[in-house]
Every structure is written in structure tokens, then in C-alpha cells.
Amino acid sequence: MNDPINKLRLVCKLRGRAEVRDEELLSNFLSENWKVNGRIAELDGSTVKLLSLNPSRDEFMLTLNLKKPEHLENLVKSIARECWYIDIYYNFRGDEARRVAETLRIGFEERGVFELRLSGARLKVSAYPSFKALTVSYRVGWAEVSKNIVLKVHKKLCGAPKSSILSKMMGWRR
Amino acid sequence: MSEEYKREHVFGIDYGTSDFKYGPIALGETPEVVENRGYFVDKDSLMSKLMDVRREVVVGKELPLFLESRKSLAERMVYPMRNGVIEKDDWRAWRVVEELTKYALNSFAPTNEEFDGFYLVASISMVAPRYMYEKLFEIFKKMNYEKTLVKAATIIPQPLAVAIAHKIPTCVVVESGHGNSQICPISMYPIRDAVLALNRGGSSANILMAEILKDAGYGDLAKEESLVRRVKEELGLLPRDLDSAIDYAKANPEKVHARLKIPGTRIVVDLGEHSWTRFLVGEYVFDPNHEIFQSYFTRGMPKPSDIKIGDTFFYGMMDMAEAIIESVEKCPIELQPHLYSKILLSGGNFSWKVPEGLKGVAVTSDLKLTSMLHEKGIENVEVKITEEPRFSVWRGCIVYGYAVPVDYEWNWNRMEGWLYLA
Numbered sequence: 262m263n264d265p266i267n268k269l270r271l272v273c274k275l276r277g278r279a280e281v282r283d284e285e286l287l288s289n290f291l292s293e294n295w296k297v298n299g300r301i302a303e304l305d306g307s308t309v310k311l312l313s314l315n316p317s318r319d320e321f322m323l324t325l326n327l328k329k330p331e332h333l334e335n336l337v338k339s340i341a342r343e344c345w346y347i348d349i350y351y352n353f354r355g356d357e358a359r360r361v362a363e364t365l366r367i368g369f370e371e372r373g374v375f376e377l378r379l380s381g382a383r384l385k386v387s388a389y390p391s392f393k394a395l396t397v398s399y400r401v402g403w404a405e406v407s408k409n410i411v412l413k414v415h416k417k418l419c420g421a422p423k424s425s426i427l428s429k430m431m432g433w434r435r
Numbered sequence: 436m437s438e439e440y441k442r443e444h445v446f447g448i449d450y451g452t453s454d455f456k457y458g459p460i461a462l463g464e465t466p467e468v469v470e471n472r473g474y475f476v477d478k479d480s481l482m483s484k485l486m487d488v489r490r491e492v493v494v495g496k497e498l499p500l501f502l503e504s505r506k507s508l509a510e511r512m513v514y515p516m517r518n519g520v521i522e523k524d525d526w527r528a529w530r531v532v533e534e535l536t537k538y539a540l541n542s543f544a545p546t547n548e549e550f551d552g553f554y555l556v557a558s559i560s561m562v563a564p565r566y567m568y569e570k571l572f573e574i575f576k577k578m579n580y581e582k583t584l585v586k587a588a589t590i591i592p593q594p595l596a597v598a599i600a601h602k603i604p605t606c607v608v609v610e611s612g613h614g615n616s617q618i619c620p621i622s623m624y625p626i627r628d629a630v631l632a633l634n635r636g637g638s639s640a641n642i643l644m645a646e647i648l649k650d651a652g653y654g655d656l657a658k659e660e661s662l663v664r665r666v667k668e669e670l671g672l673l674p675r676d677l678d679s680a681i682d683y684a685k686a687n688p689e690k691v692h693a694r695l696k697i698p699g700t701r702i703v704v705d706l707g708e709h710s711w712t713r714f715l716v717g718e719y720v721f722d723p724n725h726e727i728f729q730s731y732f733t734r735g736m737p738k739p740s741d742i743k744i745g746d747t748f749f750y751g752m753m754d755m756a757e758a759i760i761e762s763v764e765k766c767p768i769e770l771q772p773h774l775y776s777k778i779l780l781s782g783g784n785f786s787w788k789v790p791e792g793l794k795g796v797a798v799t800s801d802l803k804l805t806s807m808l809h810e811k812g813i814e815n816v817e818v819k820i821t822e823e824p825r826f827s828v829w830r831g832c833i834v835y836g837y838a839v840p841v842d843y844e845w846n847w848n849r850m851e852g853w854l855y856l857a
Binding site for chain 1: 438442458461462463464465467542543545546547602834837838839840843
């Protein structure tokens with residue numbers, strides 16, 4: 262697994278309105294092992310930041326900087342019970358974008374939007390090859406979260422690429 | 436149109452004085468960047484006809500491919516936002532803005548049928564007059580003539596975008612770009628009466644860097660603005676205290692010796708015995724009043740002058756700490772301590788590096804300003820450089836676009852909301 266893994270963005274649609282102040286939102290939702298300091302929380306090097314809450318206070322956006330994939334699962338499980346759904350966005354740039362496009366078997370020659378399934382999730386993939394950028398997003402509710410789909414998708418998207426024939430022959434390992 | 440559609444299609448544009456930052460929310464934390472400039476091609480030339488160059492203005496990453504001689508560069512290259520304000524009838528500047536905007540939106544417009552235009556959040560200088568807002572909306576509307584690119588648009592001042600990106604409702608934002616610096620106290624909204632502008636930015640440091648290069652024997656290179664900027668970014672330093680830094684440099688020449696190889700060329704810049712002048716470059720942005728700069732002014736380097744653009748007065752020689760104090764003191768006394776306790780520095784002009792081995796002599800912008808404010812008797816100061824200062828305005832645009840509801844329509848009195856264009 263690459264380290265650090267990736268920056269992600271989560272948009273969480275709440276079942277009701279958030280009745281707490283913005284600074285109290287994370288401490289309300291996250292499990293105790295996250296160290297919360299206002300809008301930022303930290304767990305063993307992974308950080309989550311509350312980017313914005315919409316004016317009707319029923320949706321909020323988080324950015325994540327993950328060190329371990331398990332932290333994503335931990336985070337999503339903590340929040341999912343209070344949400345109708347969570348949209349998870351990955352932004353890949355440069356070589357990472359090309360690698361993920363290969364993993365998902367989509368062409369990375371032309372700009373386009375693709376829809377495909379991966380580990381039970383319906384992914385929407387936007388490719389911007391001239392900027393070497395690729396966005397992958399998908400929606401999960403409690404049903405998907407309880408089936409550990411988030412971790413499976415994450416590992417497929419951010420896991421180390423399968424070895425090529427040449428790398429196997431030469432014995433290269435990451 | 437649903438909130439969900441908007442969330443996927445927010446597009447931010449920061450019309451910086453030097454760089455144009457743009458991209459949709461899908462780009463995550465980092466926008467695309469091109470220089471905020473356009474090149475007017477000589478369409479009457481035989482070569483243009485032979486090569487079938489049909490465009491009037493070239494912008495974006497391929498612009499260098501169209502450049503001609505250095506002389507024509509000066510005549511044909513237009514930097515529309517040089518000081519943050521475009522004159523109403525400066526058609527060439529507006530033409531470049533239009534072309535850049537179209538370039539940015541077209542680059543990312545999805546090809547699927549669902550796409551019905553972006554929710555565009557544009558950010559311009561705090562001192563931009565109302566006609567600039569009107570003109571920009573006009574340009575955004577024009578974008579839709581060929582295909583729908585802009586569903587709705589809104590425009591926010593750059594300092595407000597910075598405050599939004601950092602979710603700090605009470606603060607002073609100092610946004611220092613290429614052409615100028617804006618000091619804007621914010622208490623929920625920008626306090627317009629207290630905004631202060633300096634006629635100094637990254638370009639002032641470039642001018643000094645060019646003089647330094649001439650003195651070091653690189654007069655020919657000093658004419659190439661992009662190269663001068665590069666040398667400034669790589670070699671320029673910000674001293675904690677200029678006099679002590681110069682003393683240190685003269686006592687330890689090997690530690691401050693500066694040499695730069697320009698990749699892809701044979702050019703090597705070696706400042707040699709002039710390496711101590713690296714400290715002048717940063718100091719000049721923060722305080723051009725040191726007597727050492729007089730020698731440059733005497734030799735013909737233009738002194739940053741006080742100018743009036745639109746209704747705004749831009750101070751040339753006021754030091755940055757003084758400017759912050761003057762701006763804050765225009766706000767209610769009760770508010771002033773809160774403003775000093777959150778000063779946010781944004782813009783590429785605050786990205787001064789501190790090389791290993793020069794810590795303590797060279798400093799970052801936050802430490803420099805803190806020490807300047809302390810010297811002027813301001814206590815309980817907290818100065819913070821925004822994360823990736825070059826991109827904080829663009830990030831603020833994205834957060835703003837996400838947060839403003841689709842049914843909140845543009846209001847000219849409050850200057851906020853979405854103006855629907857498609």
C-alpha cells in the first residue's frame with residue numbers, strides 16, 4: 262500500500278439537521294479514538310478536516326488525509342448511522358491517475374465520464390487526461406458500509422499496482 | 436436544479452494578478468494554473484496565414500509556442516489583472532479575460548448529456564469596482580453562446596475567499612499577489628472602509644531582482660521577466676532583520692552563496708560576491724524604506740509610487756506592518772484585538788523559503804510580520820500563512836460554491852448569491 266495513501270473528500274447527508282455548533286460536529290460523530298480539536302481530528306497520523314456545512318445544516322463536507330485505509334472505514338462507520346448517505350470522492354493526479362485508470366480498465370486518452378461497478382459500489386469516474394487528473398466517486402449508505410464495501414473499494418483504488426510481467430521477471434518489489 | 440448537481444459542478448476561478456487558477460471541485464485541493472496573460476497574434480503576418488493561425492488571442496499552456504521577438508512581446512502580450520483592476524474600456528484586457536475564462540471552462544466541461552453548465556465562483560481583487568462585476572457577468576453569459584458552460588455564476592473578493600477557505604469569520608486577510616497587496620479586515624463580511632492596498636507585490640521584488648542580476652553581470656537575462664521571477668523564487672530570501680542578515684552574509688559568504696541552473700538551458704546564474712543581495716529581495720516587499728534601497732532608486736529603479744486606481748489609493752512605500760495597523764485602526768476598537776489575533780497571509784508573494792543552514796537569519800513571512808508588528812508595539816499577534824498560499828483563494832471559491840444554496844439568487848446590494856445565466 263502506498264504511503265501516504267490519498268486525499269479524499271466526503272460529503273455526508275445527515276438524516277436531520279445538525280443541532281450542534283460546527284466546532285462540535287466532529288466530536289459528536291467520531292469514535293473516541295479520534296483526537297478532535299474543533300474542525301480537525303487526528304488518528305495515528307490520519308487527519309480529517311470539516312471543510313464546510315451547508316446553510317440548511319443537513320450536509321457537510323470533510324477532507325481526509327489518510328495514513329491507513331482502516332481509518333477510512335473507521336470514520337465512515339462512525340458517521341454512516343447518522344446519515345442518509347455518504348458520497349466519497351477520490352482525486353488522483355499525475356501517474357496515480359493513469360494507474361487508477363488502468364486498474365479500472367478505462368481509457369485515459371480522452372476526457373469522459375464513465376460509470377462502472379467495483380466491489381458492489383457504483384463508481385462514477387471522470388477522466389481529464391490533458392490535466393492528468395481522474396476523479397472517482399461513489400455513494401454509500403449504511404447497507405454498503407456494513408458490508409465493508411468502502412475498504413474494499415479503497416484497497417482496489419489505492420492499493421499497489423499488480424506486478425507487470427517485466428517486474429516479476431526482474432524481481433522488482435515495492 | 437438540485438443541490439446535488441451543483442455540488443458536482445462547482446467551478447472556481449481565481450483571477451490573480453499574475454496567475455490564473457482554475458478548476459472544478461473534482462480537482463480536490465489543487466487547481467490548474469496558467470499565467471494570467473494573453474498574446475495577440477499578428478494575424479496579418481504572412482507566417483500566421485501560412486500556418487493557419489486563426490485565433491486573435493492565445494492564452495494558456497500553449498502560449499509560449501506563439502511568441503515572436505522580444506519587441507513584439509512588449510507590444511502584444513497583455514497581462515489584464517496587473518493591478519487587480521481593469522479599466523472599463525481596456526478592450527484588450529477584457530478580451531484576454533474572456534479567452535482565459537473560456538479556456539478554463541472548456542478544459543473541464545464534461546462531455547455527457549447531463550451537463551448543463553458549471554456553478555462558477557470567480558474571485559477578483561477586493562478593490563475591483565462594480566463595473567468589473569458587471570463586465571465579468573457579461574463575459575460569463577457570453578460563454579454560453581456556443582454551448583452551455585455556465586449555469587450560474589457568482590463573484591467574491593479574494594480576501595473573503597481566503598477567510599472562507601479557512602472558516603475564520605473574524606480576521607485580517609493580507610493577500611499579496613504579483614501586482615499589489617490588499618489588506619482586508621473581515622468580520623463576517625469584508626469591512627470595505629478599512630481595506631488598504633499597497634502598490635507592491637511580487638512584481639516589485641522582480642524589479643529589484645532584475646537590478647541585482649544586472650549588477651551581477653546578467654544584464655541580458657534581466658530583461659526576461661519569467662526568468663527573473665524564477666531566480667527570485669529560487670534565490671530570494673526574507674531576512675529577519677536586514678542589517679544583521681547583511682552582516683551575516685558578509686561574514687559567511689559561503690553560506691549564502693547562490694547559484695542556479697535553469698533546467699533545459701545552458702544558463703547558470705551565480706550571484707558570487709553579490710549573494711548577500713538575496714536578502715534585499717524579500718525585505719523590499721515588506722519594507723522598502725531601508726536606506727540601502729536608495730542606491731537602486733538613485734540608479735533609476737522605479738520607486739513604488741502612490742497611485743489611485745478607480746476609487747482606491749495604493750500606497751507605494753508604506754511598510755506592510757504599518758499598513759496592517761492603519762487598516763485595523765479603521766475598525767471599531769473592540770474588534771481590533773480580535774483582528775490582530777488572526778492575520779492570514781495568502782498569495783504567492785508570501786512563499787519565502789528558508790534554506791537549511793540559514794534558519795534564524797532568513798525567515799518565513801509569518802515570522803517576519805510578527806516581528807515587525809511587535810516592533811511597532813502590537814502584542815498578542817498571531818500571523819499565519821495559509822496552507823498553500825497560492826491556492827487558498829481558489830479553495831475558498833470551491834467551498835463558497837458548495838455552501839451557497841442553489842435558490843439563493845444574486846443580489847446587487849449584498850453582492851452575493853447565484854446569477855443564473857442558462
